Each structure stands twice: as structure tokens, then as C-alpha cells.
Amino acid sequence: MTIAKADYIEGLAKGLSVLEAFDTDRQRLNATLTAHRTGITRAAARRHLLTLAELGYLETDGSYYWLSARVLRFAGSYMATSRLPRTLQPTLNQLSQQTHASFSAVVLDGGEGVIVARSAGVAEPVRHLAYGLHLGARLPAHATSTGRVLLANLSKEDFAQWLKGRALARITSQTEVGLSPFKVLIARVRQDDYCLAREAHELGIHALAVPLRNMQGKTLAAINVVGTAEELADATVQRKWLPLLLDAARALRPLL
Missing domain, CATH: 1.10.10.10 (Winged helix-like DNA-binding domain superfamily/Winged helix DNA-binding domain)
Structure with missing residues (x-):
């Protein structure tokens, strides 16, 4: 606007x-x-x-x-009045209780993803996180599973505009910072309709994310699960975690 x-x-x-x-x-x-x-x-x-x-x-x-x-009045007012976090919270809690893993919902704000909902009541599966994953935490979109999913769901024109003149910060040795390879990475995420990010934001931390769309097909947010390499091994991702997240996204769609 x-x-x-x-x-x-x-x-x-x-x-x-x-x-x-x-x-x-x-x-x-x-x-x-x-x-x-x-x-x-x-x-x-x-x-x-x-x-x-x-x-x-x-x-x-x-x-x-x-x-x-x-x-915190601003954050409190958002959490109290925004429909999205209140809609997602029960599902994130249910997923966490079912799996004893940690789940988050993220929206895109400029160059960052912002956590707007988090699962509650279950201890972190990853014991030492250098970066806080609390409500309102802002994480670099290019280096996170949710951020990459949200970027992949921009139109190609909007993604090109987002990337124009932007320097992609290297956060770990696994962070993709080259513009051309990053475009290829996002194209792959767009094709797969999910993203598995391995140690791109923090060494030892792996995350799988899928988009959350409303009934009109608009992507409003992304949800992810965070774990270790063992917990998110390729075979386990395909057998357990990806179907779980996709089922949750489908169940949430009529509510968004």
C-alpha cells in the first residue's frame, strides 16, 4: 500500500x-x-x-x-487481537504433545521471519540453542526453513525484488550466501513445497517447514519442526515429519 x-x-x-x-x-x-x-x-x-x-x-x-x-504492549496487543496465532496455537501444542518435539509458526517481515506461535508444554528437543526461539524472535529468512518456504511462496517478481541488492549474511559454514545458488535453492523449495534446512542458521540444528495456506491458496505463514540430524534424518523426514506437517497444514487451511 x-x-x-x-x-x-x-x-x-x-x-x-x-x-x-x-x-x-x-x-x-x-x-x-x-x-x-x-x-x-x-x-x-x-x-x-x-x-x-x-x-x-x-x-x-x-x-x-x-x-x-x-x-511488550505492542507484542501483547498483537497476540491478543491477531487471529493467526490464536488459530495456530492449539495445533502446535497438539503436535508437540504427540511427538515431544518443538514446533513454530513464522510469518515473513522484510528480510526476517518472525515467530508468531510456538508449541508449549514440552521441553526443547535440542538442549542448547544459541539463538532464542521465543515468540517474536526474528530470524534471517534466507537461513531458516520457514523463511525459505515463505520466500518460495512469493511471486517470482516479488522474490526478485526481495533479493535485489540484498547481501545474504553467512551465519554458519552451511549458510548459502551466493545469489545464484540461493535462487536455485528457492526454486527447489517452490517445486517441493517444503524445505529441510540443515545447519544453515545454527550448527547442529536442523528444521523442516511447510507453508500454511488459506482456502484461497494464499500463503499466510509457515510451520516447522526443529531437531537434531538424527531426529530429522532423511528417511524419518519422509516417513514421519513431512506427512505430519502436511496433515496439520491441510487441517488448518479451512480455519485460516
Whole structure:
């Protein structure tokens, strides 16, 4: 959607960009770092930081700023009002109880996949995960099973636009960062209609994902199961995990 320039509130956009500048790599920012991360001037960054701190969205020691618990209002409101997470949660819980594995649902947001639902009540099958898989976690789309499924379900024109000028970060030795090989990889995922990603995001971690479509055929999200190489061996994937995920996707389709 494109709006008229007169309807665009630049100050609001800059303020939100400041909030989005905080992440795992940079948990605390000062005005200089914020300006560098957002592309606004240092003076503007300082004013936005001070305002957000005054409103309670940031905490500060006078030099550096960090997110306060107040920002969770946004996530809480999304989880409470969005139909998608509430629809998917029972199915993810059921899958986890049935298999004692961990399942997630992810949507695409720019260059990242965002976890909007996770199975609950079962311990992680993989004991040590360097990257959090909590609700709201943002993971690089090119290096995850769900992200690749969602990219494969873009139109070819939209995927080409997504890839244009983008550098694919190398996260592990198994991450595909070459543009041409990555295009081939996504074409394969588009053909298979599922993705098995092996150690592309974290060494020792394997994940299988399938798309979630509504009755009109639109892909709204992707669900995956995460495990070790042994748990997601090729034969086991074809015999157990892929049919399980595909059955879940089919059962969810009328509800999406």
C-alpha cells in the first residue's frame, strides 16, 4: 500500500525506526549509534531517544538507552487481537504433545521471519540453542526453513525484488550466501513445497517447514519442526515429519 506524501507522518516513522534499532547485537544504544543504525542525524536521534524514554518505552543511565518492558504492549496487543496465532496455537501444542518435539509458526517481515506461535508444554528437543526461539524472535529468512518456504511462496517478481541488492549474511559454514545458488535453492523449495534446512542458521540444528495456506491458496505463514540430524534424518523426514506437517497444514487451511 502506498499513501499520499501529505498523509505520511515522518516523525512517527523515525520514532519507530529508533525502537527497531535495538536488537540482540545492540541491546544498548546512545545517540551516535542510533543515528548510525537508523540513518537520521545525531541530533534527531537524541530527541527521539529522550522522547521515547519520557514516554516509558526506553530506560536510560543518562548516556545509553535500552528497551523497557513497556514495548511488550505492542507484542501483547498483537497476540491478543491477531487471529493467526490464536488459530495456530492449539495445533502446535497438539503436535508437540504427540511427538515431544518443538514446533513454530513464522510469518515473513522484510528480510526476517518472525515467530508468531510456538508449541508449549514440552521441553526443547535440542538442549542448547544459541539463538532464542521465543515468540517474536526474528530470524534471517534466507537461513531458516520457514523463511525459505515463505520466500518460495512469493511471486517470482516479488522474490526478485526481495533479493535485489540484498547481501545474504553467512551465519554458519552451511549458510548459502551466493545469489545464484540461493535462487536455485528457492526454486527447489517452490517445486517441493517444503524445505529441510540443515545447519544453515545454527550448527547442529536442523528444521523442516511447510507453508500454511488459506482456502484461497494464499500463503499466510509457515510451520516447522526443529531437531537434531538424527531426529530429522532423511528417511524419518519422509516417513514421519513431512506427512505430519502436511496433515496439520491441510487441517488448518479451512480455519485460516
